[in-house]
Amino acid sequence: MSAGTLPYKVEPHPVTGVYSGKLGTWLFLASEVMLFGGLLSAYVFLRVGAPEAGPAAWPTHEQTELSWKIGGINTLVLILSSVTMVMAWVALKMNDVAKGKMYLAVTAALAMTFIVVKLALEYHPKFKHHHVPSTNNFFALYFTLTGLHALHVLGGVVVILYFLLPGAGLWKTNPTYYTNRIECTGLYWHFVDLVWIFLFPILYLMN
């Protein structure tokens, strides 16, 4: 054993039925749920306690100048990227690495589209109209939540690019392992998608 590799690194555990990486990813996501959960409860806490009038009052939907259209487009973009992510994994399962990588590339591209739309069509105009985090707690939460989410998206892009370029060699030495890692990336990716699906209505529609 001294020179062996770790058990259940690649093949699923007979009892738990998962390989370690997958379990680890699920646990990591559990902590992520607590992170965004904490922030969302802060949203509720602050919105309920917001003063009725004055500069600190909660803005109306008009005042927020958030376009549900742009938000909606981004929502579709992310959902689509989740689909392509699954396709990538399926392709790898079927040993079609070329197709798999193609879909990974598409996923990354869609993710970047999301980021660009966010920065160019949402953050930038907001700043132009002096809607900054310090304006009021709605914008404070808006920028904090979407900003944190955007960082998660970027993180996902970095991981995907890693598996497309430097990490791609793993496919040759151990295809199963490579596929597994894409599966875990996928799990993470769907979570990031899910977070947005919560944020969108809360920030764009519920005012």
Add this chain to the structure above:
Amino acid sequence: MSGHHNPSGRHHDHDHGHHQLSFLRKYVFSVDHKVIGVQYAVTALVFLFFGFSLMMLMRWQLAYPGKSLPLLGGLFPPDGVMKPEMYNSLGAMHGTIMIFLGVVPLLVGGFGNYVLPLQIGAPDMSFPKLNMMSYWAYFVGGVVMLSSFFVPGGAANSGWTSYAPLSVIAGKGQTVWLLGMVFLITSSLLGSVNFITTIVQLRAKGLTMFRLPFFVWAQFVTAFLLLLAFPPLEAAAVLQLMDRLAGTSFYMPEGLVVSGVPQAYTGGGNPLLYQHLFWFLAHPEVYVLILPGMGIVAEVIANNTRKPLWGYRAMVYSSIFLGFMSFIVWAHHMFITGMGTKISAFFAATTMIISIPSVIILTAMIISLYRGSIRFNVPMLFALAFLPMFAIGGLTGLPLGLPASDIQLHDTYYVIGHFHYVVAPGTIFAIFAGIYFWYPKVTGKRLNEALGKIHFWLSLIFMNVVFMPMFFQGLAGVSRRLYDQTVYAHGEAVQTLTRMSSWGAWMLGVAQLPFILNFVMSLVASRKTAENPWQATTLEWAAPTPPPHGNFLVPPVVHRGPYEYSVPGMKRDFFPQHLVVEG
């Protein structure tokens, strides 16, 4: 071994198998859980000692307010008198360092990393590289924290709790503190994912959950607490950073006027939001500080009473219950913030309920002594002392848990006394027990018993000299975080107790010298110990000493529970888990 097709183990297995590792890869950026465990333990011990030293400085100001410090006066220019802002910085850093850089990394990162994989018969942690990263995240976090002493305005000085708005309007040190925390939180999250996965996936054949040593169970529950409680603190820290750097008002109500100067915040925020997020972490955190300690104590007691733990299952269920409950008691730290009757009643009730599992665990451990054959070696002495010390700390939690009595005791030295009894003569003693117990496993050498006994008795006496007076100070009404209590009549009245406590602290410091000496000298000492010096049953002793990379020569198979001592009709009084027949 694990039969998956894999032409060359190179790509993802370079963490195993290569025997010619460079010095750097072997000792600095190692992925071997044992090396990482030792790195964690030594770093944390140094931090513990540092955190303790800060407090020894503060104790001078408390004992002799406004008098300039002898010998070390140079630390506080110009006149060697500690200024209030310095006192607050040292206090905040003492708390932060002891909890986040000392005890938790030592219990989880140190003991957990080193012992846990061995006790479950695993070759390593599930994610060795992740394991290395969590150590380095911890290390960087520590360096960031310490660097805050050198930023203009000094280190964070709003207490380890960093309540807003004070922490928001505080100096730059607070920003550094928050950044440091982000690293430490990341480290803990990576660690907890690794621990849970390892326990679930890598247990040796035959090692069912209820054959796990209690220590492993304690680490298991602890990992879940870290995994689920830290993120809300991360959220709290992010929001506080926003308030400080982006001028948001998450914690800032309208129209704050600080020493006559109106603040620029829009307002609409709420200072209590921070407290809720903070304590949602920080209460589970306190059980993180105790559970692994209880785990160590249980191991040492079973081994030195030479009989199975009494009520092992009850202890396991209790710690799981403790884990769940610890998420719904947090507001018992906030009774005095203006809480209504119903809510306070709820949190007081959960607080009373959560004390029961602790009572069960302690009772189980003490009944384990009954009809045992007790060996009073140094690890056992510390483990035994843990019981009454934790009992004092735990019992004094009850008056704090009842809102009515908390009115008088909240934020007084009674609170300081309460939790130090659980973390200092409690957890710190458990840590010492663990060090004396596993040192032979790690080094192949044994710590000197005589020096150990001196260390034990002096520590036991002075721990109580330090902390017992605090209950009386607290009853007298002396607030905590007080630069000079003689400002108040009720403080003046108990100043002698304060002075006594200070002398206790300094003597306690002296009492650590035999230990440090012992710790270092024993390394170079020639005498090598037996493979299984304590004649223990658990798996870590089935591996060679010190264990090679990969731990076990052959994957162990487990045949029985963790504490099969004094089994009737056997020659020896212990039956290791991995043996088929008495060998």
Add this chain to the structure above:
Amino acid sequence: MIGAALWAGTAVAPRAALAQAAAPKMEGVKIDGEYGPFLPTDVSRDGHRIDGLIDLLHYFMIALFVGWGIFFVYCLAKFRQRPGRKADYEMVKAKPSKYAEIVVAIFEAVLLLGFSIPIWASVKTPDPDPNPVKVRVIAEQFAWNFHYPGKDGKFGKTAPKFINTATNPAGVDPSDPVGNDDVVSGELHLPVNKSAMCEITSKDVIHSFFIPVMRVKQDAVPGMRIPVWFHPVKTGTYEVACAQLCGNNHYSMRALLFLQTESDYNAWLEKKSAPAETFDEG
């Protein structure tokens, strides 16, 4: 959020220097009452209930600890390792432990339901006293401000724009006749045998309004006005402390509490409410 409006953005002369100077040492004033290693003097009507609970709790804790400790020591003495004696493998059937745990649980339930909750409830529900003394307690780094309605019993209109931390820390509207007799003081004066109804708030950070001899403690949270009441019964000079870390001079954020006879109190109020010098650092 009511309190928030009170302070909303006002430009005022910095008062740092003044605040820092708040009563650092005991400055000669003699403080009444006995202080020592146990609970300090209690000069309130209801404080004894809290003391009673604290005492009861400690008897319970000591009893548990001693009982538990005797068994502990007994085991250590009796079951030392001796040649020829083996630990016995069989588990003892320890019914007593179950009982011990059940007793602990029951006792905690009694303490909570029978004592803590009722006391807390009474602390939180205002005293039936028809006309208590009303005081607004305004905390700031590092001083306490006490705002009295004056003899007409009504607080004058307060507005942020009137705040001058040097002369009018409560921001009382000079044009409001009701406010003319208002008093803002750095000392807390109260008549005995009368309930005091305080509203606790803060201008800057969280402080905590603590009167040890009154068994009263309430955080002063900026943006909130939290009511707290108590009923002094013994005249004398006592201390108000700040119990929550609020900055560098937290330790010196101390005010004097004067419990006076009705007549002395009224005399003091009379003197204070005379215009011109409506503010006094104490």
